Amino acid sequence: QSALTQPRSVSGSPGQSVTISCTGTSSDVGAYNFVSWYQQHPGTAPKLLIYDVSERPSGVPDRFSGSKSGNTASLTISGLQPEDEAEYYCCSYAGTSTYVFGPGTNVAVL
Amino acid sequence: VQLVESGGGLVQPGGSLRLSCTASGFTFGTYPMAWVRQAAGKGLEWISYITIESGTIYYADSVKGRFTISRDNAKNSLYLQLNSLRAEDTAIYFCAREGSLDPYFDYWGHGTLVTVSS
Numbered sequence: 001q002s003a004l005t006q007p008r009s010v011s012g013s014p015g016q017s018v019t020i021s022c023t024g025t026s027s028d029v030g031a032y033n034f035v036s037w038y039q040q041h042p043g044t045a046p047k048l049l050i051y052d053v054s055e056r057p058s059g060v061p062d063r064f065s066g067s068k069s070g071n072t073a074s075l076t077i078s079g080l081q082p083e084d085e086a087e088y089y090c091c092s093y094a095g096t097s098t099y100v101f102g103p104g105t106n107v108a109v110l
Numbered sequence: 111v112q113l114v115e116s117g118g119g120l121v122q123p124g125g126s127l128r129l130s131c132t133a134s135g136f137t138f139g140t141y142p143m144a145w146v147r148q149a150a151g152k153g154l155e156w157i158s159y160i161t162i163e164s165g166t167i168y169y170a171d172s173v174k175g176r177f178t179i180s181r182d183n184a185k186n187s188l189y190l191q192l193n194s195l196r197a198e199d200t201a202i203y204f205c206a207r208e209g210s211l212d213p214y215f216d217y218w219g220h221g222t223l224v225t226v227s228s
Contacts, residue, residue, distance in 0.1 A: 003153070045218040089153060091154070101146075
C-alpha cells in the first residue's frame, strides 16, 4: 500500500487557477475511477471536495474540479479564493475495500 | 450527520486503547465505515474498513494483527481496539463514513488523539 505522489506545495494569487497532481499506479489510480479529494484546514477534519474522479458533492463550489488520465489524477481550483488556503489530499480506492492517500499538498494564496 | 470520536489518550508502548465513534443524523447501520489516522504534521493514512453488517473487514498492513475494528449498529457506534501500541501509532484517529454507493469518505469526525509514549 504505497502512498500516492503529490507536490508538496502550490501557490497562486486570488483569481488565478492552480492544479494539483496525484500520481499512483495501475493498481490504484489507473485501475479505478474512484479518486477522491479532501480539503483540510489546520486543526479541522478533512472535507470531501471531489469523488469518483470528477463529481462534486452538493455545497462544494464549482471552482473545484477533478480529472484523471492514466495513473495521474488532478484537482484544479479555478478562481482561487483566500479561503482555499489549506492542505489538499488525494485518495484512491485500491481494491478489496482498501484505500491509499497522497501525502498532501499545501495550497498558498499569495 | 455527525461523527464524534472518543477514547484517545496517553498510553505506554505495548499498551492498549479502545476508540469509539458515535454517529448521529443518519441511519448508521446502512453505511460502511472506516478509520483513518494522521500523525502530527503528516498526511492521512487509511487503516481499517468494516461493512454494514461487519461481514467484511480490512486493515492496512501497518496495523494488521494489532488493531481490531468493530461496530454496534444498535448503538450507532464504531470501535477500534488498539493493541501492542508503538510510538509510530501516535496520531489523530478519525472515523469516516463511506459513500453509499462508491468508495470515498463523505463525512468525518473531528478525531481523537492517541499518544504512545513512555
